[in-house]
Amino acid sequence: MGLRDLIEAKQRRTVTHPILVGNPSAAVAEIKQLSGDLVEHMRSLAAKRAAGKNPAKADTDREAKIKAALEAAQARRSEMTVDIELQSLPEDEWEAAIAELDEDAREKYDLSAILAVLTAASCTDPELQDAGWWAEQLARPTWTDGDKSSLSSTLLNLNVFAPRFEALGKG
Incomplete structure (x- = not known):
C-alpha cells in the first residue's frame, strides 16, 4: 500500500473518555x-x-x-469509571455546532452550551447518541464543573487541536 493509499484511507480519530460514576x-x-x-x-x-x-x-x-x-x-x-468512545466530527458538523455559540463563547471555545449535542454526536455507541439524554445527565448535580470541563477538553483535543505526534510514535 502506497503513501497515497494510506492517506486516502485516513479514518476519523477516536478517543476513550473515562467518566467517574462512583467514589474510588x-x-x-x-x-x-x-x-x-x-x-x-x-x-x-x-x-x-x-x-x-x-x-x-x-x-x-x-x-x-x-x-x-x-x-x-x-x-x-x-468499577468506579465507565469509558465512552468518542470520534471526531466532520468539519461541517463541528462548525455548525460551534456556530450555535455566542461570539464570546466561540472566542473562548466554551462548549458548555452545546456540550450535550457535541457529546451525543461524537459517541460511537448508538445508545449514547441522544443529545436530550446527555443534556439531562450533564444538568444533574453529580456532574461537576471539572467533569464537564474534562469532557469539553476531550472534544476539543479530538476535533480542534492536532495530535502530538511525538506521543504517537510508530511502534
Whole structure:
C-alpha cells in the first residue's frame, strides 16, 4: 500500500473518555496499601533467597493473598469509571455546532452550551447518541464543573487541536 493509499484511507480519530460514576477513594487507598505490602513482601523473599533460604509455603500463600486482594481492589476501582468512545466530527458538523455559540463563547471555545449535542454526536455507541439524554445527565448535580470541563477538553483535543505526534510514535 502506497503513501497515497494510506492517506486516502485516513479514518476519523477516536478517543476513550473515562467518566467517574462512583467514589474510588477507598479502593485507591487499599491499592496503595496493598502495593506497599507486596513490595515489602517481595523484598523479604529476596532477602531470604540472598541468604540461601527457600521461601516457606506461608510466604507463597501470603504473596498469593496480597495479589488476590490487590486485584480485587483494582477491580473495585475500575468499577468506579465507565469509558465512552468518542470520534471526531466532520468539519461541517463541528462548525455548525460551534456556530450555535455566542461570539464570546466561540472566542473562548466554551462548549458548555452545546456540550450535550457535541457529546451525543461524537459517541460511537448508538445508545449514547441522544443529545436530550446527555443534556439531562450533564444538568444533574453529580456532574461537576471539572467533569464537564474534562469532557469539553476531550472534544476539543479530538476535533480542534492536532495530535502530538511525538506521543504517537510508530511502534
